[in-house]
Amino acid sequence: MATFEGMEQVKSAISRYVDLTEAQWEQVLPLWKERSFDKKEVITASGDVERWFSIVKEGVQRIYFEFDGQEACIGFAYGGSWSGIFDSFVTQAPSRFVLQAVTPSVLLSIEHTDLQRLYGSVPQLERFGRLMLEEVFVGRAVREIEQLTMPAQERYDRLMDRSPHLLQLVPQKDIASYLGMSAETFSRLRAQK
Amino acid sequence: MATFEGMEQVKSAISRYVDLTEAQWEQVLPLWKERSFDKKEVITASGDVERWFSIVKEGVQRIYFEFDGQEACIGFAYGGSWSGIFDSFVTQAPSRFVLQAVTPSVLLSIEHTDLQRLYGSVPQLERFGRLMLEEVFVGRAVREIEQLTMPAQERYDRLMDRSPHLLQLVPQKDIASYLGMSAETFSRLRAQK
DNA sequence: AAACGCACTTGACCTGCATCAAGAACGCTC
DNA sequence: GAGCGTTCTTGATGCAGGTCAAGTGCGTTT
The missing domain is CATH 2.60.120.10 (Jelly Rolls)
Structure with a gap:
């Protein structure tokens, strides 16, 4: 119990x-x-x-x-x-x-x-x-729609809005995978901020 | 009734x-x-x-x-x-x-x-x-997994296996959209058969 | 604290697929 | 069956993002 x-x-x-x-x-x-x-x-x-x-x-x-x-x-x-x-x-x-x-x-x-x-x-x-x-x-459904209709950049932005703390908690490669992009692409997106 | x-x-x-x-x-x-x-x-x-x-x-x-x-x-x-x-x-x-x-x-x-x-x-x-x-x-879930893990070619093949009649029934552009590719790409995939 | 492994970064290259464009072949409607 | 819209084909071009590779930093283990 x-x-x-x-x-x-x-x-x-x-x-x-x-x-x-x-x-x-x-x-x-x-x-x-x-x-x-x-x-x-x-x-x-x-x-x-x-x-x-x-x-x-x-x-x-x-x-x-x-x-x-x-x-x-x-x-x-x-x-x-x-x-x-x-x-x-x-x-x-x-x-x-x-x-x-x-x-x-x-x-x-x-x-x-x-x-x-x-x-x-x-x-x-x-x-x-x-x-x-x-x-x-x-x-x-939201994720399915985002995957279908948004470029990598925008999917990244949205996730960071929704769950900014996530980045501190889980390896970036997992977030990259969740967003449907390679770890390298994810890293580059972060860099240009 | x-x-x-x-x-x-x-x-x-x-x-x-x-x-x-x-x-x-x-x-x-x-x-x-x-x-x-x-x-x-x-x-x-x-x-x-x-x-x-x-x-x-x-x-x-x-x-x-x-x-x-x-x-x-x-x-x-x-x-x-x-x-x-x-x-x-x-x-x-x-x-x-x-x-x-x-x-x-x-x-x-x-x-x-x-x-x-x-x-x-x-x-x-x-x-x-x-x-x-x-x-x-x-x-x-099957579709989600296929979208995530397979190239356009293979997704096309699988759908044709599963539902060969679909092609006769609905516009190709809808099937293309379902498979997550442009109508042009879909057309080209069909051509090379 | 040395050494190993793992995550992350950064660069160079390459390719699959989208996009643009222009023509061909179907249906529909009148 | 003439005309028009919609769908499908085919070609040319461009680019987002994947892959490969080499290096950097960090946390864990001993």
Whole structure:
């Protein structure tokens, strides 16, 4: 079970979407667990079915895809945001992606089966489930649109606006990969500022 | 309500995922409606919330995104496959995409509210809902991975393997856009075969 | 503190694909 | 079936960004 601060963080994250009664919180909160990972530890491997939906308590994680020796970074998760392989979590099909801790990380997680059961006993949670899924969908769609319609330069600018701290937290090569450009191009873009 | 053939098609599409009793079919089938669209008619506009989940009875549709005068094609739907703006349908948030009939189209559709209600009264349908969502997710992820990791040539080959008939059905410029290349490049790739 | 590895920078080169442009071949409409 | 718009082809040109290579700095290990 999560620590006291952990439970508080889960409560405040969910509270942004729905109000629950004290009795309901007592059903919801005990199901969340605290999970810790070392730097570079793989949290969910390719081929695994994602069992957990998580809120990031500490650290940064990345989602990437492997193909003939290369890696393509698909997304990041950090303080306060959701973490996990959402498509695999939702569909309970094996993931083709890897979730890895970039920095030492602590996640507050709930199991798929527990969440499903909660949907039955605490109907308001459905709204939470829908809205967090919406955020994930929108995030993916925004990235897809940006990749399709913007040059490297502009994609860089936008990411720096949205997540200026990211640069301090993760290797530049991962950000470059996320933006769909080589590490060299990324470096050059930074230089001319 | 749908025609007799329409209901048969809905039944066989759902039957691939779950078995229902006759009594259950009688709850499910009457909620599906037949909707017809002219060539080039917009089915779901940008900004709309997607109300419908559909099975394609006839015709081809495309999903695209508009930005400063350009269009980026995100996907196609045709005979037997699902159609709709799935992320907007699932999240009930306004769509940033457009769904348009490329050829005259007939869709067999169920409303979001009706489907939600059915999940309550026919629990087996949840499985259907999950599996069709899985297909959509997987389709999106496959395309994302292909865009990221393959040169234009190979993306072209793969699409032609997967959907050889597509070329007869929709303008080449839309396929080119879907593959993330210019119409000219697409034309040249075809020529050298 | 020496030594190794890894991330980052910078330069030179090269190429895949976009863009521009101009013609050919289809549909539609009247 | 004449005319017009739209789609498709083909050629010429240009450039964004990938690749290769060599060097620099830093954090870790021993």
